[in-house]
Amino acid sequence: MNPDLDRLQPYPFQKLAALKQGITPPAHLSPIPLSIGEPAHAPPEIALQALQASLAGLGRYPMTRGGLELRQAIRNWAVRRFQLPSASLDPERQVLPVNGTREALFALAQCVVDRTRSNPLVMMPNPFYQIYEGAALLAGARPFFMNLEADQGFLPNLDAISEDQWQDCQLLYICNPGNPSGTVMDEAFMQRLLTLAHAHDFIIAADECYSEIHFTDTAPPPGMLGAAVRAGYTDFERVVVFHSLSKRSNLPGLRSGFVAGDARLLEHFHQYRTYHGCAMAPPAQAASIAAWNDESHVQENRRLYTRKFDAVLPILNGVLEVQRPDAGFYLWAHTPVDDDTFARELFAREHVTVLPGSYLSRSTATGNPGQGRVRMALVAPLEDCIAAAHRIRRYLE
Structure with missing residues (x-):
């Protein structure tokens, strides 16, 4: 077996299951899960119709690169959304559909890390999406954790990273808007990362899967x-971005997203994926085209999440240290006791499941930045989110 498999840690939800084991919550209270960030709003009807109308496409092998119509739809959306020049993003060379960004975020490291170089580092935020860590380990690199602390606005302290560490970096994962904090990097911060990438010859993998869940249409996350x-x-050059229909369009089961950016890098990544066998099924491509071409369902999605935050935060005010995020659907709350005790007792007393923050992060020389926090995903129906907030308040009081 690949010995690097032994370096992988249990997934956060495995730890959460172990934490809850042996506990019987009150039977008269219905379970309310706030632990997993799985969208629960209705998928857009136009995407479902396009999927059903294209089932005959299952009778042929799809291309790894995807159809041109899909790549053009992705390209046009990105140009509109991020105010790019009209000639930006060649759909032939700079756009690659993927089967959900999870597999692509993992596969990129396997493609770009040169394990023959001494001390290859893959830098990532801490807390983080655990795929980043697993990708680094199985690529033969060492994960380098950039702690995200409240006093730094939940952004990495770039000045705390030495020149030697930047020089060893081969790949930098960022998550913007952040999971779990919901913090949004501004363009100046991202441009500082770009300067570092060009100075030290590393690649930036920008995970932007929460970018379409925000609270003002006048200033969406850059x-x-x-x-x-x-x-x-x-x-x-040296930049690839990852976007998904899972959060934007409530289509997590479709497994549809894209990677875009550096043409030279994507040429190699396409070759890797061809061997890996990662082609998107034609019906999924048709549904994706419909979803990328429509914004009305995305605006409605944002409205639903805004209602949840507007309802939940006043209930928690005064009993729990928590703020509205810049974007995304998570609350990153500071707990009055250690995070696993909070999560365990809340489940035992109120049948509400939240995720301990320490399960999303790693201990470093300066501590574990997830300790003393819990992540709460406001993906349940509005009534359940309100009920959960009242139960949390009752538990704390």
């Missing part, structure tokens, strides 16, 4: 593609 263009990097 993206790395726009930051690169406005910094003069019009060819997106």
Whole structure:
């Protein structure tokens, strides 16, 4: 067996299941899960109709690169969304559909990390999406954790990273808007990362899967593609971005997203994926085209999440240290006791499941930045989110 498999840690939800084991919550209270970020709003009807109308496409092998119509739809959406020049993003060379960004975020590291170089580092936020860590380990690299602390606005402290560490970095994962904090990087911060990438020859993998869940249509979260263009990097060298229909369009089961950016990098990534056998099924492509071409369902999705935050936060005010995020559907709450005790007792007393923050992060020389926090995903129906907030308040009081 690949010995690097032994370096993988249990997934957060495995730890959560172990934490809850042996506990019998009150039978008269219905379970309310706030632990998993699985969208529960209705998928857009136009995507479902396109999927059903294209089932005959299952009778042929799809291309790894996807159909041109899909790549053009993705390209047109990205140009509109991030205010790119009209000639940006060649759909033939700079756009690659993927079967959900999870597999692509993992596979990128296997493609780009040179394990023959001494001390290859893959940098990532801490807390983080655990796929980043697993990708680094199985690529033969060492994960380097950039702690995200409240006093830094839940952004990495770039000045705390040494020149030698930047020099060893081969791949940098960022998550913007952040999971779990919901913090949004501005373009100036992203352009500073771009300067570092060009100075030290590493690749930026920008996970932007929560970018379409925000609370103001007048100032949506910026993206790395726009930051690169406005910094003069019009060819997106050393940059790839990841977007998904899972959160934006409530289509997690479709497994549809895309990678876009550096043409030279995507050429190699396409070759890797061809061997890996990662082609998107034609019906999924048809549904994806319909979803990327429509914004009305995305606006309705944002309205539903905004209602949840507007309802839940006043209930929690005064009993729990928590703020509205810049974007995304998570609350990143500071707990009055250690996070696993909070999660265990809340489940035992109120039948509400939240995820301990320490399960999403790693201990470093300066501590575990997830300790003393819990992540709560407001994906349940509005009435359940309100009920959960009242139960949390009752537990705390």
